[in-house]
Amino acid sequence: MNIEPRLQEALATVQDPEIRRPITELGMVESASLDDGTVRVKVLLTIAGCPMRSRIEDDVKAALAAVPGVREVDLELGVMSPEQRAELRSSLVSRTTPFSDPASLTRVIAIASGKGGVGKSSLTANLACAMAADGLRVGLIDADVHGFSIPGLLGIPGAKPTRVDEMILPPVAHGVKVISIGMFVPDNKPVIWRGPMLHRALEQFLTDVHFGDIDVLLLDLPPGTGDIAISVSQLLPGSELVIVTTPQAAAAQVAERAGSIAVQTGQKVVGVIENMSALVLPDGSTMDIFGSGGGADLARRLSLVLGNDVPLLGQVALDPMLRAGGDAGVPLVLSDPGSAAAEQIIAMARRLARRPRGLSGKKLGVTPL
Template identity: 55%
Template sequence: MSTVTESAVRSALATVEDPELNKPITELGMVKSIDIDGTHVAVEIYLTIAGCPMKSTLTTRTRDAAESVEGVEQATVTTDVMSDEQRRELRTRLRGGAAEPVIPFAQPESTTRVFAVASGKGGVGKSSVTVNLATALAKRGLQVGVVDADIYGHSIPHMMGSNHRPHQVDDMIIPPQAHGVKIMSIGHFLDGNSPVVWRGPMLHRAIQQFLADVFWGDLDILLLDLPPGTGDVAISVAQLVPNAELLIVTTPQVAAAEVAERAGSISQQTRQRIGGVIENMSWMDMPDGTRMDVFGTGGGQVVADHLSQLTGGEVPLMGQIPLDPNLRIGGDLGNPIAISEPASAAGAALGAIAEKLATRRQSLAGRQLNLGVAGQ
């Protein structure tokens, strides 16, 4: 019986191609380790993300390739997940060594806090929450930017009352501003109400350009208005700005809350932090002073509690925003209620949430403090 060698196994694994990237896993740096114990071979491979849809295909092909080596009677395959650095190296390798556009918000020295506003389903007021938080934060003197990452359902320019197009200075795109907030949306580049019909790679490239090619300046806070669900854009944002914190928007309705949990649970795969849960349309204040629970009660707290259990850390319910027709009117007119009627119930609730985002203490983890050593 011939002795099984690592080189023979590696040569066999070179025949296994990643079904999405169409390149051998050995060439892509996806083989983490090869252990040989007599006629048994144990192979560990890297997945690009934890929720890789091709995991089963990759493990099966890898096992079959390893067992095709002469002398191998059994092969087992386990998986690990690439680090952010390994994913960057993979992208560089796929780009043929071309330099990757630099996203300032993803750099270790960046002091900009990035919040990705997400929801499990549409219709919960995620974009309304985004524009009102942005304007409320800007009113407090902070430098704020908004990326309309909902490429298919872009609405930020209209809700912010912005009809100006970005302009270009050399290689930089200068974003338009409204209510003191810098904004960037695919809607700025379309004529009328034209639809966007793109596949995943185009969505990724658009988000990448919004983050890397736009001159944002020195922002305190950047908000990204994500599309509903856990699709391509949510994954792209996690890859491009891994330090972005998720803000989960839901309504009190139980069905909506259950779906919102899915949007939050993506953090387990992307390793993002969940900043908190925001409950919208919590109740309606009636003329007689009572409250009508139009969509039920408790959904936001349920989501916060479940995500706290899932992540092992505290996920707070950051606030409850009551139903107010003026919130909708403000969005239609491009004059968000957080600044047009800050004393209203909805305006005050949004202002309170903005205050929490503005005053949250920054972590010093990973930052150089430049402290000297004092002698005695």
């Protein structure tokens, strides 16, 4: 590369919108020189049809225009050669599951439920956006292959990942990196797969999708204790579980089975969320449409079954705007963060993200002098 130092410094502030790394680190800047106030720079896109072409072009020009003495930016866009793409991919992705490495600092949290219809996916989308809004780097896997809904809840129903050879770059919605089987299925067609195919799909999401260095990886699991729940425990043995239920006693009883799977898998259940709690009426009174106490009862029973404290993380009010936000693709924590339901979700997201954890045995990437 032939890049003048001060131009290098400016270009290092430009990130690839999909990989979220400086373009200088990714080998995307072939050359950059300044002559009589004009910067001539050549940037290599990862693929010819890069969907973020205009974004990269604008960011490069803005960064270089801010350099003292620059009056004009002459930008040429090229495309990486197959060899350059192969080198990029090898530097970013390994064929193993990075989040299963005991040294990984990424917290992996799987959101589970005993049955469908309890609002698990809506809560997962809102939790992810709340964490991202707090400045965390967040990834989200829609692991509900048969009932995928995360792309729609985040407002990207037609989004497609970018492929760089065998590497997949996930779309970004509201600051969250997202992958879902729905991004590969045309026209909302059903996915008719059995266990081995489901396991392989999840494995590919974990190995071929480049999430980069993220603080939290959330997984929206299908309801119950089927193939995907078992695959998560195998592929991500260090993952933690959050169980979602409604206040209804029958729902809490079913949800107990989803949490009790941790006895066999060795995962840790880090909390229970009670969704669709009391509905606040216009006069300020509340109505327990789905009953009351299911979340607290579930937390108590799981604590007994698992032999450790399973807290009730919170109770989310039954708010029509939570549903409306999902339909609009803008989660409630972003569209109306001051609402009661949003405040409850934000508090739970912060509680999950800030739980203390030990660093014993972790590789911190530092060496003593």
